[in-house]
Amino acid sequence: MSDLYHVSSSPHVRSKDTTSKIMLYVIMALLPTSLFGIYNFGIRALILILVTIASCVASEWIFNKIVHKKNSIDDLSAVVTGLLLALNLPASLPWWEAVIGGAFAIVIVKMMFGGLGQNFMNPALGARCFLLIAFAADMTNFTVGAYSGATPLAQMRNGEAVNTMSMLIGKTAGTIGETSAIAILIGAIFLILMGVIDLRIPASYIITFVVFILLFGGHGFDMNYVTAQLCGGGLMLGAFFMATDYVTSPITPRGQIIFGICCGIFTGLFRCFGANAEGVSFAIILSNLLVPMIEKYTVPNAFGVVKTKPEKEAK
Amino acid sequence: MNKNVERLYNGIIKENPTFVLMLGMCPTLAVTSSAINGLGMGLSTTVVLVLSNLLISAFRKVIPNGVRMPAYIVIVASLVTVVQFMMQAYTPSLSDSLGVYIPLIVVNCIILGRAESYASKNPVVPSIFDGLGMGLGFTLGLTLIGLFRELLGAGQIFGAQVLSLSWFTPITIFVMAPGAFLVLACLVAVMNIVRAKMEAKGKPLAKPSGCITGDCAGCGMSATCTGKNRNQQQLKKQSRRIDTDERINFNCSRICDCK
Numbered sequence: 118m119s120d121l122y123h124v125s126s127s128p129h130v131r132s133k134d135t136t137s138k139i140m141l142y143v144i145m146a147l148l149p150t151s152l153f154g155i156y157n158f159g160i161r162a163l164i165l166i167l168v169t170i171a172s173c174v175a176s177e178w179i180f181n182k183i184v185h186k187k188n189s190i191d192d193l194s195a196v197v198t199g200l201l202l203a204l205n206l207p208a209s210l211p212w213w214e215a216v217i218g219g220a221f222a223i224v225i226v227k228m229m230f231g232g233l234g235q236n237f238m239n240p241a242l243g244a245r246c247f248l249l250i251a252f253a254a255d256m257t258n259f260t261v262g263a264y265s266g267a268t269p270l271a272q273m274r275n276g277e278a279v280n281t282m283s284m285l286i287g288k289t290a291g292t293i294g295e296t297s298a299i300a301i302l303i304g305a306i307f308l309i310l311m312g313v314i315d316l317r318i319p320a321s322y323i324i325t326f327v328v329f330i331l332l333f334g335g336h337g338f339d340m341n342y343v344t345a346q347l348c349g350g351g352l353m354l355g356a357f358f359m360a361t362d363y364v365t366s367p368i369t370p371r372g373q374i375i376f377g378i379c380c381g382i383f384t385g386l387f388r389c390f391g392a393n394a395e396g397v398s399f400a401i402i403l404s405n406l407l408v409p410m411i412e413k414y415t416v417p418n419a420f421g422v423v424k425t426k427p428e429k430e431a432k
Numbered sequence: 433m434n435k436n437v438e439r440l441y442n443g444i445i446k447e448n449p450t451f452v453l454m455l456g457m458c459p460t461l462a463v464t465s466s467a468i469n470g471l472g473m474g475l476s477t478t479v480v481l482v483l484s485n486l487l488i489s490a491f492r493k494v495i496p497n498g499v500r501m502p503a504y505i506v507i508v509a510s511l512v513t514v515v516q517f518m519m520q521a522y523t524p525s526l527s528d529s530l531g532v533y534i535p536l537i538v539v540n541c542i543i544l545g546r547a548e549s550y551a552s553k554n555p556v557v558p559s560i561f562d563g564l565g566m567g568l569g570f571t572l573g574l575t576l577i578g579l580f581r582e583l584l585g586a587g588q589i590f591g592a593q594v595l596s597l598s599w600f601t602p603i604t605i606f607v608m609a610p611g612a613f614l615v616l617a618c619l620v621a622v623m624n625i626v627r628a629k630m631e632a633k634g635k636p637l638a639k640p641s642g643c644i645t646g647d648c649a650g651c652g653m654s655a656t657c658t659g660k661n662r663n664q665q666q667l668k669k670q671s672r673r674i675d676t677d678e679r680i681n682f683n684c685s686r687i688c689d690c691k
Contacts, residue, residue: 214601225614251605 204294443565450573
């Protein structure tokens with residue numbers, strides 16, 4: 118019997134994609150970024166990635182045990198959350214803080230709201246923001262090996278010159294996964310080719326951000342500055358891997374574009390006018406909160422339905 | 433059980449204003465960044481609550497029904513002013529750290545709630561104990577939240593360093609606003625687990641001792657009320673027999689022994 122046929126009510130044709138398969142694609146797409154992070158920051162990065170993934174999977178397993186729910190770790194979503202969270206942490210972070218972050222992502226952001234598909238904000242980003250507020254000093258300490266402190270974004274904020282080429286390749290300070298724009302783009306192209314994500318959210322996000330930076334960045338049409346802003350910080354990672362999360366982004370095509378625009382505007386606002394040099398994670402979770410409203414106002418017309426405007430009452 | 437002891441038990445455990453009734457959330461979340469702040473806020477509210485219950489209960493036959501709210505506010509506001517001046521005189525540092533939340537006791541839901549639902553209908557002595565029980569329950573809640581927030585956020589208990597900073601990194605989010613929500617949610621969850629366990633053992637903690645209004649919708653207990661589900665099941669069974677008009681007017685008071 119073919120898997121395609123289901124003797125049941127509609128839909129009769131089903132995709133062969135399963136949650137675990139899509140999650141596997143995402144993990145594969147994150148491999149170049151992770152490997153580059155390990156190459157760049159050394160063994161500490163590898164340990165941190167493994168610890169965070171283990172923490173996420175373990176907390177999901179334990180939570181399911183405690184509340185007597187069917188175990189859901191084999192859908193691999195906890196692994197993806199752990200990997201994404203680890204890529205958003207500086208390599209110098211103490212391992213136990215990463216464990217707390219993983220548990221927070223799974224238990225509080227995801228499972229408390231009903232598990233995969235019900236969470237209102239991206240678990241990895243929620244946990245990153247939690248850690249950023251909880252352990253501000255450790256989360257902004259990027260001193261690892263050859264790198265001493267400041268990320269390119271912070272340097273730019275202080276008016277120092279940055280090397281755009283090394284930012285593109287990723288030989289800079291930063292979180293484990295955010296430094297190399299090229300590695301992220303390789304993964305993103307893989308995801309787009311496999312049909313896991315489409316370009317609406319990342320494209321509208323990045324275009325909006327570029328327009329915002331051109332208008333309000335204070336550097337005019339300095340292409341070097343714009344490129345550095347694009348490659349610096351978590352923008353690439355956020356636009357391709359975080360903002361496109363199925364659960365926390367709108368399902369309607371128009372809504373996805375609006376969502377990307379919101380992300381872009383918030384990121385630009387936080388980077389240009391905020392207290393910190395970086396604002397991608399806060400921008401995306403803030404936009405996550407707008408998703409229900411965006412979806413409500415962008416419901417597409419059903420095929421064949423004529424949209425009628427409510428008639429104004431005659432005076 | 434002695435009625436006064438019952439009032440104390442009711443305020444501290446059964447209808448704890450912080451964990452069960454969820455009243456006075458504004459000061460609960462705002463001032464509990466340390467245990468001493470929570471304790472100070474709780475105790476000053478307790479003083480106001482006891483005295484306002486006393487006065488309102490004593491004047492309950494004199495205050496005309498139509499202007500009872502303004503009358504309560506006048507009484508509560510006078511008491512709060514006294515407490516505020518006392519705190520400024522004797523505990524200036526606490527008064528500084530609590531700031532605007534001391535004057536805001538005037539509009540604290542617990543105080544007006546107890547005045548409206550208990551003190552205005554009951555004699556003086558039980559009213560005093562009711563205020564004392566509710567105040568102590570509030571103090572307990574605030575101090576507990578403050579204790580956890582201070583311990584996790586600064587490694588201190590009542591200002592004394594218990595977790596050495598040499599190995600403990602303070603989780604600063606807990607002394608900031610989001611931490612209040614996290615701690616409150618966890619404590620309420622623990623409270624509900626205990627409640628469920630007690631019920632399973634056949635010793636219900638929170639059987640409503642009597643709905644205040646007889647209407648589940650406006651009842652502070654409705655989140656944890658054990659009678660409600662039973663009522664709704666009965667209501668479903670009966671709903672076919674009851675004609676429409678009656679069903680609309682149906683409320684808690686018809687089935688459970690409230691009121």
